[in-house]
Amino acid sequence: MMSTLLLTIFMSLFLSILTTSTKESTNPNHTKHTLMAMFVISLIPLNLTLNCENETALSLQPTINLGTMDIKINFTLDTLSLTFVPIALFITWSIVEFSMWYMKTDPNLNKFIKYLLTFLIAMLIIITANNMFQLFIGWEGVGIMSFLLIGWWYARSDANSAALQAIIYNRIGDIGLIMTTAWLMTSTSLNFQELPMQNEAVIPLIGLIAAATGKSAQFGLHPWLPAAMEGPTPVSALLHSSTMVVAGVFLLMRLHSFMQNDNMLTACLILGATTTLFAATSAITQHDIKKIIALSTTSQLGLMMTMIGLNQPKLAFLHMATHSFFKALLFLCSGSFIHNLDNEQDIRKMGGLNQTMPMTSSMITIASLTLMGMPFLSGFYSKDTIIETMTSSYTNSWALTMTLLATMLSASYSMRIINFTLTHFPRTKHKTHQETKTLTSPLLRLTLGSIFAGTLTKLSTLQTTSIITMPMTIKLSALTITTLGVLLSMDLLLMSTHQTPKKPKTLNLFFNQLAFFNTLHRNMPMKTFKFSQHISTEMLDLWTLENYGPKGLSNSTIHAIHTTTQQKNLIKNYLTTFSLTSILTTIIFFSL
Incomplete structure (x- = not known):
């Protein structure tokens, strides 16, 4: 039955793409209703998975016959895939409905929604793939769709540059995935069940980490993610929440049994801890609201990578699931603000939006508090558990220190967004549009998801954790450091409001320019070209x-x-x- 429901979801999405006309007069409401129906259908196999963690595989006839193996379409239905498919459908449903309001003046709205659905299908292929060949198809699919969607406004040179930047950085990571796939073809098998549990070869593991580094924008290949903000806000919301960027981390979760190598796990730990702190520090120095949220995504992806390095893929997946809701909500709320302020994205020019847009203001506040990890919101259940796991682990205290500092900074830049956008007086002209149902319905759905997703996960059998006894100070360390970040942000705001403008310091410029990686990566090809x-x-x-x-x-x-x-x-x-x-x-x- 689960196989039938999965095929129903795929076929419905494909038919929705085929039947969507490119004419301007076509109403895209049927796409929204299709996604809503598919989300409800996807809850049925999830409900069956809650009581038993059985894994089901769906195999079709061989597609490609090789001398040593047969490559065939092979789906896996396990806890990872059956949990994340409803999340991806739910978030895409909300984003498509938001796009109908945000992009209503765009002459190619139906084409835009087609691209979003194709993006979703490529991600679902990655989630349900049971062999490297099928995963590679979805992997390249999300790459090319991100190129098309980031460069949607192709008349702008910045959008074209950002789209090229995204595809080139991802191509660097794709080299690692191709290397791993070639190694698996010559040594073992492309099917995930046939991979060796203990792997001594380092080359395929290096390829997997390189692929995850490129796709999930880890340190070194991180500049493309903030640059991708040149695309429309619904694209940013879908790109950063449930598609594209989580594909790299999801790859390591899926093949975690293949990655049982201490050196590679240590590399993941160092890479993740460095990324989460660097991105959080860079977010403090930014003024573009979308870039702050984008760097927040990079920081959270670093946190997931840290968990993979600590041999805790289930916790990384839990944070990926809860992160999808509040990150999509943050982007959609910021898109509502940008639309209200005539495409103004600088938070220093905002202010007083809690008076003109009270519902959106309330929702972005809830999303920011969820990102901070405030108790009983969805982010608390994953973030607090991650920090507790790191605290009780003897692997690396340096990574714990980096993560705690990043947690404090995430609270700080979240409060910075709230202070600059919602409070005080308006610093620019507000366009007083009514918060219509088309705008508030998807935001309200994502808000409920941000509040209750963690609680539902805690009540279900998906998270069965052992009871750990620890001192009260360690138990409250995450909440303490978050509160400290909030106080730091408020203190900095009060101190800097009445100060005269000063020349930016070198350290501030270093993080604002993302450690000058943009300059470095552009200068080297330019020198070679010259x-x-x-x-x-x-x-x-x-x-x-x-x-x-x-x-x-x-x-x-x-x-x-x-x-x-x-x-x-x-x-x-x-x-x-x-x-x-x-x-x-x-x-x-x-x-x-």
Whole structure:
């Protein structure tokens, strides 16, 4: 029955794409209703999974016959896939409905919704794939759809640059996935069930970490994620919540039994801890509301990577599930603010929005509190459990320190958004549009998800944790550090409000420019291009072709010319001599 329901979801989404007309007059409401129905259907296999963690595999006839193996379409229905499919459908349903309000003036709204649905299908392929070949199809699918959606407003050069940046950075990570796939084809099998539990080979594991680093924007390949904010806000919401960026971390969760190598797990731990602190610190220095939320996503992905490094993939998945709700809500609320302020994204120019947009203000406050990990909201159940697990682990106290600092900074930049956008007086002209049902319905749904998703997970059998005894100070460490971050943000706001503007310090500029990785990654290709241009034009054209081409041919005939005639082509000298001779002859003739 679960297999039938999964195929029903896929077929319905495909038919929805095929039947959506590109005409402007078409009402995209049927796509919203299809997603709503598919979400309800996807809850049925999830309900069956809550009571027993049985794994079901659905295999079709072999698609490609090789000499050593048969590649076939193979779906896996386990806790990971059956839990995340409803989340992806629920969030896409809300984002599509929000897009009908946000993009209603766009002449290609139906094409935009088609792209969103294709994006969702590619992510569902990744979630349910049971072999590397099928996963690679979804992997490339989300990559090309992110390129098309980030560059949706292609008339803007920044949007084109951001789309190219996203696809190139992801291509770097794809090299690692291709390397791992090639290694698996030559050594074991592409099917996940047939992978060895204990793996001694390092090359495929390095490829997996490189793939996750590129797709999930870990430190080193992180600049594309804030740059992707050039796309429409619904794209940012879908990209950062339940598709694309979580695919890299999900890959490591899916193949975690294959990654039982201490050195590789340590690499994941170091990479995740570095990413979560660096991104949180960079978010403090930004002023674009969408870039702050984007760097927040990078920080949370680093937290998930840290959990994978600590050999806790279930906790990483729990945080990925709860993170999807409040991150989508944050982006949609920021999109509502941007639309209200005539496309203004600088939080320093906002203010007083709690008066003009009370519902959106309440919802972004709830989303920010969930991101902080305030008790009894969904983020609390995953974030607090992660920090408790790190506290009770003897693996690495350095990673714990980095995570606690990132938690404090996440509370700080969340409060910074609330203070600058909602409180005080308006700093720019507000466009007083009514908060209609089309706007508030998806936001309200995501708000309920942000509040109750963690509680429902806690009440279900998905999270069966052992009772750990620990001192009260350690138990309250996450809440304490979050409260400290809130107080720090309020203190900095009160201190800096009445100060005269100062020149940014070097450290501030360092984090604001994302450690200058953008400059570094653009300068190296530019230097290579300039050097190649110098070689091809100046050295090859001006030197080689000139010396051995026309000029060399001309020089080779000079000696032969000199042996046959006294003329040496010195025209100016000949003309001067002729003129002087004529003048002297004329003077002598007239003097006689």
